[in-house]
Amino acid sequence: MHRIFLILAVATSLAPKGLCQSGPTITLAGEPYVYKEWESFTEESTHGGLINDHIFFLEADGDSLWIGTEGGLVLYENGKWKSWTEEDGLPWKVVMGLAKDPRTGELWLALFGEGIARFSGGHFEHFTQMNSGLLNDVVYGVDIQGDNVWVATTAGISRYNQVTGEWAVFNEKHAPMEEVWTYNVDAAEDRVYFAVWGGGILEWDVKTQVWTDYVDPDGEMEIDLYRDDGLVHVITTSASYIDNVLWAGTYFGLSRYDRRNWRGYMDIDSGLPSNFINLAVGRNGTSCYSCTDKGLGVLVDFETDTWVTYKQDTEDAETWTAHVMVGNQEIKTMSTNLDLPNHFTICVEFMGDDVWIGTGHGLARGIGNGYYDGLRGKGSSAGSFKGPTNPK
Amino acid sequence: MRRSSILLVVTVIGFALPFTTDISAQTTAFASKAESDTVKYGKTPWEYEPYNRFEKPYNRFFLDTLEYPGYGRHIPEPEYVDSVKIGFIGPIIGPIPGLPGSLKTLELKVNQRVIRWDGYPVSHLAPIGTKMLQGTQLAVEQANARGGYRGKIPYSLIVRNDNGNWRSSGRETIMLAYKDSVWAILGTVDGANSHIAIRAALKAEIPVMNTADTDPTFVETRIPWVFRCITDDRQMCYLLADFAFKKLGLKRIAALRAVNRYGRMSIDEFRDAATRLGHPFMAELQYEEGDTDFSRQLRRIQSLNADGVITYGNAKESALVLKQMRSMGMNQWFFGSDRMVTKEFLDIVGKNHGNVAAGYPYDPTRKDPEYLQFIKDFRNRFGEEPETYAAHAYDGMNMIIEAIEKAGLNRALIRDQLAAMSNYEGVTGRIELDAVFSDRSPAFLAILKDSKLEFYTQDEIFSDKIEF
Numbered sequence: 001m002h003r004i005f006l007i008l009a010v011a012t013s014l015a016p017k018g019l020c021q022s023g024p025t026i027t028l029a030g031e032p033y034v035y036k037e038w039e040s041f042t043e044e045s046t047h048g049g050l051i052n053d054h055i056f057f058l059e060a061d062g063d064s065l066w067i068g069t070e071g072g073l074v075l076y077e078n079g080k081w082k083s084w085t086e087e088d089g090l091p092w093k094v095v096m097g098l099a100k101d102p103r104t105g106e107l108w109l110a111l112f113g114e115g116i117a118r119f120s121g122g123h124f125e126h127f128t129q130m131n132s133g134l135l136n137d138v139v140y141g142v143d144i145q146g147d148n149v150w151v152a153t154t155a156g157i158s159r160y161n162q163v164t165g166e167w168a169v170f171n172e173k174h175a176p177m178e179e180v181w182t183y184n185v186d187a188a189e190d191r192v193y194f195a196v197w198g199g200g201i202l203e204w205d206v207k208t209q210v211w212t213d214y215v216d217p218d219g220e221m222e223i224d225l226y227r228d229d230g231l232v233h234v235i236t237t238s239a240s241y242i243d244n245v246l247w248a249g250t251y252f253g254l255s256r257y258d259r260r261n262w263r264g265y266m267d268i269d270s271g272l273p274s275n276f277i278n279l280a281v282g283r284n285g286t287s288c289y290s291c292t293d294k295g296l297g298v299l300v301d302f303e304t305d306t307w308v309t310y311k312q313d314t315e316d317a318e319t320w321t322a323h324v325m326v327g328n329q330e331i332k333t334m335s336t337n338l339d340l341p342n343h344f345t346i347c348v349e350f351m352g353d354d355v356w357i358g359t360g361h362g363l364a365r366g367i368g369n370g371y372y373d374g375l376r377g378k379g380s381s382a383g384s385f386k387g388p389t390n391p392k
Numbered sequence: 393m394r395r396s397s398i399l400l401v402v403t404v405i406g407f408a409l410p411f412t413t414d415i416s417a418q419t420t421a422f423a424s425k426a427e428s429d430t431v432k433y434g435k436t437p438w439e440y441e442p443y444n445r446f447e448k449p450y451n452r453f454f455l456d457t458l459e460y461p462g463y464g465r466h467i468p469e470p471e472y473v474d475s476v477k478i479g480f481i482g483p484i485i486g487p488i489p490g491l492p493g494s495l496k497t498l499e500l501k502v503n504q505r506v507i508r509w510d511g512y513p514v515s516h517l518a519p520i521g522t523k524m525l526q527g528t529q530l531a532v533e534q535a536n537a538r539g540g541y542r543g544k545i546p547y548s549l550i551v552r553n554d555n556g557n558w559r560s561s562g563r564e565t566i567m568l569a570y571k572d573s574v575w576a577i578l579g580t581v582d583g584a585n586s587h588i589a590i591r592a593a594l595k596a597e598i599p600v601m602n603t604a605d606t607d608p609t610f611v612e613t614r615i616p617w618v619f620r621c622i623t624d625d626r627q628m629c630y631l632l633a634d635f636a637f638k639k640l641g642l643k644r645i646a647a648l649r650a651v652n653r654y655g656r657m658s659i660d661e662f663r664d665a666a667t668r669l670g671h672p673f674m675a676e677l678q679y680e681e682g683d684t685d686f687s688r689q690l691r692r693i694q695s696l697n698a699d700g701v702i703t704y705g706n707a708k709e710s711a712l713v714l715k716q717m718r719s720m721g722m723n724q725w726f727f728g729s730d731r732m733v734t735k736e737f738l739d740i741v742g743k744n745h746g747n748v749a750a751g752y753p754y755d756p757t758r759k760d761p762e763y764l765q766f767i768k769d770f771r772n773r774f775g776e777e778p779e780t781y782a783a784h785a786y787d788g789m790n791m792i793i794e795a796i797e798k799a800g801l802n803r804a805l806i807r808d809q810l811a812a813m814s815n816y817e818g819v820t821g822r823i824e825l826d827a828v829f830s831d832r833s834p835a836f837l838a839i840l841k842d843s844k845l846e847f848y849t850q851d852e853i854f855s856d857k858i859e860f
Contacts (some may be wrong), residue, residue: 053463056595094570096595112595113566138562138592154588155559181587197591198609220442221612222433223449233453235613251614252453266451276614293461344462360597361463 026326030375032300032308034322035355035366038338041076042362049081050074055358058349059098059107065349065356066107067363068095073109073119084124091117091126097141097184099149104162108149110139116151127160133167134158135180145187145206152182152194157202175202176213184238184249184279193239193246200234201248214248214257224252224264231255232264237277243285249277254290256302265299271307271325272297278346284373289355291345295320296357301375310336312343340364431455434608434626435832440633440665457811457827458616464597464804473801475548476541478792479568480528481561481579481589482604484553486518502529503548515555516681516706517581520781524604525551526774527785528578534769535793542797554580554589561585562592569596576601576792576806578785583607584653590618599795599807603788604781606730606753607657611830619810619829621791621818622784625658625729627835628751631850632727633665635749635837636700639853640725640860643671646698648689648713650705651678658729659704674698679709686713687720694722702727711740718744725749730780733838733845741840747860748840753780754820755836755847766819780820787818 043053052071059066067074072085072093084090090109097110107119115128115137129137136155143150151158156171171180179198186193192204200215216234218225224232233252240247248255253266253275267275274294282288286302295311307325320338324331344360353368433454438444484500500507515521532547540546550572554561561580568574569592576599580586586605593600594615601619602610608626611618636642645666649655655678666672674696677689690713693701701717701724703710710732717726718741725747732750741748756779766786770778778786795809816823826832836847839860852858 094566113563113570113592136559136562138566138588154562154591179584179587181591183591197613198587218442218449221609222436222453223442224451224453225443225447225449227450268451293459341466342461342463359463361466 026329026331028324028326028331028375029301029304029306030378032306032324032375033368033371033373034308034324034334034336035310035338035368036322036334036336037367037369038320038336039365039367040338040340040362041364042340045362046081049083050076050363051083051085053361053363055346055360055363056095056112057097057110058347058356058358058363059100060349060351060356061100061107063351065351066098066100067358068098068109070094073098084119089124091115091124096139097143097152099143101144101149101162103144108142108144110142110151111137112140113138115139116142116149132158133160133169135169135171140183141185143185143187143192145189145192148187150185150187150192150194152185154181156180157182157185157194170211175211177202178213178215178234183236186239186241188241191241193241195236195239195248196234197236198234200231200236201239201246203246224266227264227266227269228262230262231257232266238279238281240280240282240288242282245282245285247280247282247288249280249290251276253277254280254288254297254299256288258285263302267328269328270297270305271299271309271323271328273309273311273343279348281348281350283350287373289348291348291357293344295343296345296348301378304375304378306375310338310343338364338366434826435630436626437630437634440630440661440668442664442668444668453614454612454826454828458614458829460597460616460804460807462597462804465802465808467802467804469801473545475546476796476801477548477550477572477574478532478789478796479565479572479574479577479579480525480549480551481554481564481568481577482521482524483515483517483555483581483585484521484525484551485514485555486516486522500551502551503532507551515553520581520604521553523779523781524579524581524785526770527603527778527782528789530766530770530773530782531786531789531793533773535790547793550574554582554585559585559588562588565589565592565598565600566596569593569598574598575796575801575803576810578603578788578792581605581781582654583610583657586610587613590615593617598803599792599810601788601792601810603784607654608661609657611828614828616811617807619788619791619825621788621816621823621825621831622780622820623753623831623833623835625751626661627832628730628753629659629661629665631835631837631853632702632749632751633662633669634850635853636702636725636727637666637669637671640700642700642725644674644696644698645671645700645702645727646674646693646696647676647702647704648686648693649676649678649703650681650709652681652705654706655704659702662702662727679705679713681706681709683709684712686716690717690720690722694720698724700725700727703732704729705731707731707734707737708740711737714741714745714748718746723747730838734779738840738843738845743843745840745843750838752836752838752847753784753831754833755849756780756783757847758821762817763819783820787816787820787823790818791816791823 052069054070057068064077075082092111092114094112096112099108109117118125135158136153138154141152147163149160159168181197183197184195194202203212217230232255233250236250238249246257256263274292276293278291280290288299290297298308300306305327309323310320313321322334340362342361347358349356353371355366532549536546552564578601581604606625710728728750730752795806799805799809823831824833838845
């Protein structure tokens with residue numbers, strides 16, 4: 001089946017533009033799951049429980065959710081809100097990233113302009129470039145791999161070993177970094193990935209202790225020469241590694257890399273509502289959630305290029321609409337009850353079958369009743385993939 | 393940012409060299425297709441577009457006006473403010489004579505109050521940052537003399553220092569946004585620091601006006617909060633390349649540039665233009681900031697029989713390179729960046745400068761009344777002459793103030809007003825913001841003649857009225 005889709009994809013790319021535009025009608029290869037039921041939370045609706053509406057990061061902790069905001073740290077647990085501000089010992093109110101250490105249960109915080117903090121036993125331990133090996137106090141992300149805390153700073157990468165207390169730093173002198181402006185980190189057991197603003201994606205192999213960099217092969221900022229030749233652009237904003245697949249978010253689209261082939265996605269050729277991706281997180285190797293400035297773009301099924309995009313169709317729309325798409329072709333729309341007032345989506349997190357999104361003004365939870373991965377009925381004659389996807 | 397550029401140059405050279413003899417024919421063949429593309433990023437001439445002879449790109453960026461679709465416009469104005477704060481970030485603390493790199497205590501009077509920094513690290517870019525601050529101050533003081541914000545509330549300038557070596561601009565930007573609660577920020581100079589600052593501004597959602605960083609990639613990041621009111625090195629390099637290759641007919645250019653980010657990024661478009669015209673650099677050699685002896689690199693260039701040398705670096709090193717070239721009997725054309733167009737450069741090179749040309753973002757000899765008034769006001773206020781960084785900062789701050797007057801006290805609405813200023817008449821001339829809010833007004837060519845700088849437009853250069 002995979003080969004058939006590859007052939008279709010190649011045929012599509014080679015076909016004359018006019019032929020593509022008058023091609024056969026596209027139908028769904030199967031039904032994607034659509035989050036129609038949502039719970040929304042704002043500072044107003046929670047009566048201050050959510051202390052700030054500008055949500056920067058979400059970290060699931062079992063059935064609880066840690067929330068990094070512009071105004072402090074928040075925990076949503078058993079339907080109740082708890083928060084920490086500078087008055088409670090939080091070193092700095094702007095929490096840009098979070099990581100829960102599965103071994104120790106400690107929470108690590110990326111503080112925007114004030115280094116990092118370890119939250120343990122109700123107390124915050126503060127690390128800055130003045131008292132630790134942090135390369136810079138402007139920290140965009142933090143993640144845990146084994147004993148190590150990896151930190152994405154605006155001046156390079158710092159690594160803290162929690163057992164030995166040793167710090168290591170990586171910048172243009174120690175790693176293949178054209179630029180050092182690290183924007184995001186995602187650590188897995190075998191590899192650690194960094195989105196390096198202007199420098200593409202940087203990969204750390206845990207076993208071999210070797211860095212590998214991935215950049216846009218055309219080397220130009222103002223164009224993408226070929227769609228699938230590599231990373232779509234070096235202005236990367238996020239890296240997400242799951243099932244041996246790398247998903248890379250940029251402000252110019254999304255890239256997928258399975259360690260053999262690259263695939264690029266932009267708003268002209270996919271269900272992405274915008275190329276401006278604040279964060280892209282893989283749910284698995286074939287599905288990725290892209291938080292964009294114009295809504296949430298979900299690639300549900302890589303093979304069939306099936307998307308569900310959630311956005312406000314108009315600025316004053318009271319609820320968001322789900323758009324089911326194949327490539328950039330809309331198949332149908334579905335109403336949802338998601339009523340956040342703006343679809344500038346900044347972060348996403350999965351909690352079992354549910355999905356959480358953080359926006360520039362509020363937080364929402366998609367209730368995943370009956371959730372399933374991929375497409376239901378995929379491969380049946382009624383829902384087979386019948387046509388190519390066309391550029392807009 | 394473009395680590396693969398060297399590899400690409402090698403690759404493109406490989407493609408370009410066999411075509412060297414019939415490039416004009418290819419240009420003609422492709423011209424009709426190119427002419428149909430009416431919108432071009434960066435006003436890039438067809439012959440300087442990447443891969444123009446080989447492939448049409450899958451997608452082109454920076455052609456659509458950047459949008460901010462976020463929530464910020466709904467944030468209500470504060471009920472009361474005692475001043476309308478605008479942030480300034482730039483390198484303003486310079487080295488102590490004889491003790492380069494030392495910590496310094498500095499006192500600066502801004503808004504009638506003294507700001508004191510104790511033991512702050514210094515920056516070699518402080519002369520630029522200080523001029524930038526002066527231009528900014530003058531604009532704010534004049535706005536207050538007119539009555540301040542909407543004739544009622546004074547503007548105040550919140551000044552923060554950045555130091556390129558410490559990469560401090562990110563944190564300072566964050567503090568301006570969150571602690572100082574400014575409505576917009578003006579700054580900074582160094583390319584790396586500017587990139588760091590705008591990434592912070594993007595997350596904090598605050599407008600940033602840049603008036604001094606000419607790095608082309610600065611705006612090539614799709615940040616809808618960033619504006620630049622100075623013509624960049626893309627425009628200046630295109631003009632320099634046109635002059636060197638089309639006007640003078642040179643073919644063998646060698647580069648000797650600073651190894652830092654400024655040298656690396658700012659020469660980029662000239663290097664690409666040279667390659668795409670079929671005249672790739674004979675060599676691209678480097679020096680460290682602060683170097684004073686360039687004889688080793690110059691001997692290498694001398695051996696290559698280059699008919700032109702280009703440098704990108706600070707005024708002092710550029711001047712020393714030129715001086716040593718001439719003393720070695722190297723009389724080739726010498727090209728460089730706008731940072732050469734300074735008194736410091738002229739003082740060092742002296743009379744034996746030979747043929748020298750540099751890109752420049754505006755015409756400092758213009759005679760229009762607004763510009764002359766600015767010079768007069770600047771002299772009266774600071775007792776010294778303004779230059780490019782002061783003039784552009786003055787324009788940039790006036791654009792911010794005008795945007796605040798129209799928008800009110802809301803960062804997103806201020807952004808919208810700045811985004812709407814596609815044509816702004818400043819003291820440096822018309823500022824033409826493109827889809828990514830970068831000034832695309834034409835660059836000027838500065839030619840050194842008899843120890844004096846003369847400034848020419850593209851049309852003047854190719855008018856055949858001037859002999860070079």
